[in-house]
Amino acid sequence: MDWSRPFLHSSDIFDGTIDAIGDGLVVAPIIRVGSFHSGNPRDTYQYSTSSSSREKKSFFYVFGHQSEYGDYSSRLGAVTGEDVAYVFGAPLVTSLSHFANNYTKAEVTLSEILMLQWTNFAKYG
Numbered sequence: 023m024d025w026s027r028p029f030l031h032s033s034d035i036f037d038g039t040i041d042a043i044g045d046g047l048v049v050a051p052i053i054r055v056g057s058f059h060s061g062n063p064r065d066t067y068q069y070s071t072s073s074s075s076r077e078k079k080s081f082f083y084v085f086g087h088q089s090e091y092g093d094y095s096s097r098l099g100a101v102t103g104e105d106v107a108y109v110f111g112a113p114l115v116t117s118l119s120h121f122a123n124n125y126t127k128a129e130v131t132l133s134e135i136l137m138l139q140w141t142n143f144a145k146y147g
Contacts, residue, residue: 049084056080079147087132091124108133109140 060080085105088094094101107113113125113133125133 052082056082081143087129089122090126090129091122093122105136108136111137 057080085108086100087104087108088096088100089104089107092104107121108129111133112121112123113130116123
């Protein structure tokens, strides 16, 4: 939302509201669960410096790319699960009937990068 404009179109207000609700319902709980999982809930009285209590590593990522020829309106942005096709290499083959097969060259490259990142994460943590 561009707050420097004195008047906002109702669709801008709607989109901004949806973004804020999405952050509150999806992003904030993910960060909270990651914090609990890592054993670091940010309460100093619960923090221990002994060598027996090692913090676990927690990771998450945000996939913000929307497929060029996807099934959803560009106004919605990337939807939940949009990354699945890229993680499993659907843009690299044409025989996966569940996924679309009209990906751009940039999306093929994105799929290769995501598969490499997931593979490296599985190998090295």
